[in-house]
Amino acid sequence: MCNSEYVVTAEFYDLLQAETERRRAERRFTEAARRARHAILDVGAGTGIVTEVLLAASATPVHAIEPATAMRSALLTRLAALGADQRARLTLDTEPIEAVALEGAADLAIAANVVACLSPATRRAAWQAIGRALLPGGLLLFDPPPAQLPTRRTEAGRLGPVRIGPDLYTADITQEPDRGIVRTVFTYCVERNGHIRRRERESFAVWPASPSRIGAELEAAGLQVVQAPTAELMAARRPAH
Template identity: 70%
Template sequence: MNESSENGSSENDSSDGGYAVSAEFYDLLQAETDRRLAERRFAEAATRARHAVLDVGAGTGIVTEVLLRASSVPVHAVEPAPAMRAALLSRLAHLGADQRARVTVHPETLEAAGLAAVADLAVASNVVACLDPPTRRATWKAISAALLPGGLLLFDPPPTDLPAGCEEVGRLGPVRVGPDLYSADVTRRPHRGVLRMVFTYRVEREQELLREAREAFDLWPASPERLTEELEAAGLRLVQAPGADLMAARRPAA
């Protein structure tokens, strides 16, 4: 998961599901992979931005940093989850003063932020799948409002259907910190009509388990046809995406 939403649900050792568990492990296990992915997906579009860039669900700020480095315009980073926002601000603290001066952190949902006609590029990385349908439709409208006429939205689409049963997605790490190895096993399964992703984090020392923590996130599948309908209802028109793993939509020029 990236970067964030407010819709993570708790399981076993997790607390409120708002990334309270995952925030500790996220950058250690995923930052470098996510940075390379963000550079491939969004950097070129950011270089063409002339007004501002909107980062919807900024999470720990990996995508935000890529957008700041690739562009020369203001960046609006929207991150409502306190645990992820703490990591985001820590990342911004290590950037140059000129880059920090260009970023505005919005500590609420995009709808609550009320941004209007500020950006010519919006990106939503690992966010859309985490939104239930009503929230997703409200987010499209908020993105449309935040974009200038002709502005572009890039996002990775949610899954189109549910798995038949529990599936292993993969393993993150291990990454060594001193004598300890940090890792995570990721599984997914259908759960009451949604797809539940479960991250099981482990810290081991000399092949002994020191601690284990788990957090689950619900994902809402949606077909491309459904997404197209929702985007059009929000005033966004589907356009050719720069990569096969992305979808793109544009606010029509006035």
């Protein structure tokens, strides 16, 4: 996930985003997971939404990586509700991907909603680590970062409302350029009977990069850009030989 400790966002993430993220993960990653024969690497597992989809779609081990303690707590809560056979297939690492020493461990790597949140140096290190972790012929699927900075502050959307008892939960998302990065701010609000009871904010840095730049970085890490299964994603493969 993104470059933050998620101390605010973890409380609201599943409530406001889980169902949408699950449907999107099923649409984007299920077929690739079904084809995996050795293991799947889930880079930036967050609260485990994609992890759960991968475990359900495949019969292979899944290696999930999530450094943020708050998100990992939610991930473990989700895993507790799964069957023992699925939990037995999961390995959870708490270090960033570039610090996890995996060599030829997986034939599929997924990086959902994470690449844009890596600084250029960290992103390049991540490609190298993923390249080492993939078996020859292994496939990487990921969300590309935005190609360029926005020209001004923009309203990027709203999550919710979701009702719990008398309370309505929402999140407003804004984006603005900030010294070469995109500053994305989530403002979470809890409202009861028309009155705001709580308002919490958390911001994330997003590093834009053009597809050609990402392609050059992947090639430098020994990965070849290939056709992605959907227009939302980019894909790369470790050469078979």
